[in-house]
Amino acid sequence: MGPLAGFKIIELAGIGPGPFCGMMLSDMGAEVIRIERLSGADQAPKDVLARNRRSLALDLKSPAGVEAVMKLVESADALFEGFRPGVTERLGLGPEDCMARNPKLVYGRMTGWGQDGPMAHAAGHDINYIGLAGALHAIGRPGERPVPPLNLVGDFGGGGMLLAFGMVCGLLEAQKSGRGQVIDAAMVDGTAALMAMFFSFAAGGSFSDQRGTNLLDGGAHFYDTYETSDGKHICIGSIEPQFYALLVEKAELDPERFAAQMDAGRWPELKAELQAVFKTRTQSEWCDIMEGSDVCFAPVLSLYEAPEHPHNKARNSFVEIDGVMQQSPAPRFSRTQPQISHGARIPGEDTHAVLRDYGFSSDEIDTLVADGVIAAGGA
Numbered sequence: 001m002g003p004l005a006g007f008k009i010i011e012l013a014g015i016g017p018g019p020f021c022g023m024m025l026s027d028m029g030a031e032v033i034r035i036e037r038l039s040g041a042d043q044a045p046k047d048v049l050a051r052n053r054r055s056l057a058l059d060l061k062s063p064a065g066v067e068a069v070m071k072l073v074e075s076a077d078a079l080f081e082g083f084r085p086g087v088t089e090r091l092g093l094g095p096e097d098c099m100a101r102n103p104k105l106v107y108g109r110m111t112g113w114g115q116d117g118p119m120a121h122a123a124g125h126d127i128n129y130i131g132l133a134g135a136l137h138a139i140g141r142p143g144e145r146p147v148p149p150l151n152l153v154g155d156f157g158g159g160g161m162l163l164a165f166g167m168v169c170g171l172l173e174a175q176k177s178g179r180g181q182v183i184d185a186a187m188v189d190g191t192a193a194l195m196a197m198f199f200s201f202a203a204g205g206s207f208s209d210q211r212g213t214n215l216l217d218g219g220a221h222f223y224d225t226y227e228t229s230d231g232k233h234i235c236i237g238s239i240e241p242q243f244y245a246l247l248v249e250k251a252e253l254d255p256e257r258f259a260a261q262m263d264a265g266r267w268p269e270l271k272a273e274l275q276a277v278f279k280t281r282t283q284s285e286w287c288d289i290m291e292g293s294d295v296c297f298a299p300v301l302s303l304y305e306a307p308e309h310p311h312n313k314a315r316n317s318f319v320e321i322d323g324v325m326q327q328s329p330a331p332r333f334s335r336t337q338p339q340i341s342h343g344a345r346i347p348g349e350d351t352h353a354v355l356r357d358y359g360f361s362s363d364e365i366d367t368l369v370a371d372g373v374i375a376a377g378g379a
Contacts, residue, residue, distance in 0.1 A: 002029025003029060010073065010076050012093070019050055021110065021163040022034065022080075026053050032052070036057045036347040038059045038348070038373075039057075048327075050344035054350035056355070061091070062372075068355070069093060073105060074102050078107070080107070080163060080183075083111075103180060109185060111185075111187070112124040125151070126153070126155045127154070140217075143212075146211065154188075163185035213264070221267050228279065232300070236295060238297075246293060246294050321340055
């Protein structure tokens with residue numbers, strides 16, 4: 001049982017960062033119930049973000065559907081949603097509505113721009129939020145366009161994980177105060193938080209606005225990716241002097257030419273030499289030379305290669321659930337070990353079972369079916 005075992009959390013299902021938050025919380029042992037639209041899929045989705053939760057599907061636009069959610073709220077510890085500001089209020093499921101029924105409820109809100117501000121009601125995606133927060137501008141090669149880092153920074157690091165952290169903070173505080181509160185998790189805020197170190201660099205005069213020219217953005221020859229002779233890539237991060245010296249040794253570089261490690265004016269020419277050196281061997285050959293040493297080296301593996309690497313296999317960093325390869329729960333705990341009980345459910349698969357577990361009688365469930373609030377059948 002994970003460290004959040006015993007907590008009951010309601011997830012008003014959305015996309016991207018909301019489900020990621022739900023995955024993080026349920027991986028840690030919380031009972032998270034996904035409330036989804038009444039119209040579901042014909043087969044179980046292969047959605048890693050939806051693992052570990054039961055699925056309840058109902059019509060949130062009907063008063064009976066809203067009241068059903070409210071009955072769940074009464075015995076829940078938390079609820080989170082990822083709609084635009086004001087949507088849950090219009091449904092009758094806003095923070096004031098829910099906390100009137102359960103004053104101890106922690107109510108999480110996941111948005112891109114936040115609950116207020118001049119852009120709060122505008123549409124957007126990860127790329128927009130990290131653009132406004134100053135992160136996107138810093139990512140890319142010199143003289144080229146900024147490069148979107150997948151949607152890792154806004155949706156997941158600055159969004160879903162921020163909300164999960166906020167929810168746990170809220171739950172801890174509620175245990176002391178006996179009162180709930182609203183968590184306003186905005187991806188633009190979370191992305192700005194992730195940029196903390198670079199604001200420090202800028203304040204100290206050691207960060208350039210010209211992307212691809214800094215220590216950690218690929219500007220330095222000792223912190224970058226390199227192509228190997230077989231068309232694959234490796235990455236090095238030999239920042240500390242002793243690690244850099246080991247890189248020079250193992251790559252058989254000229255110690256005198258590579259002595260001025262921190263002379264940024266020489267980084268481009270030294271990088272060109274390293275590019276030529278790393279193209280003389282395959283990725284596997286460079287692994288034989290450097291992997292496991294203090295060079296700060298790793299092969300650049302694809303999504304399909306990473307689960308097969310010996311280190312990842314030894315740590316069970318990846319696991320296959322219902323035929324879907326995916327990451328194992330993280331972080332790890334010495335005593336309350338997180339686990340994956342099942343993959344994603346068919347939307348609404350657990351509707352009847354969830355309602356029974358939360359105190360609905362057979363007659364009440366039959367009435368909801370008859371009124372079209374929930375589907376017939378199901379577990």
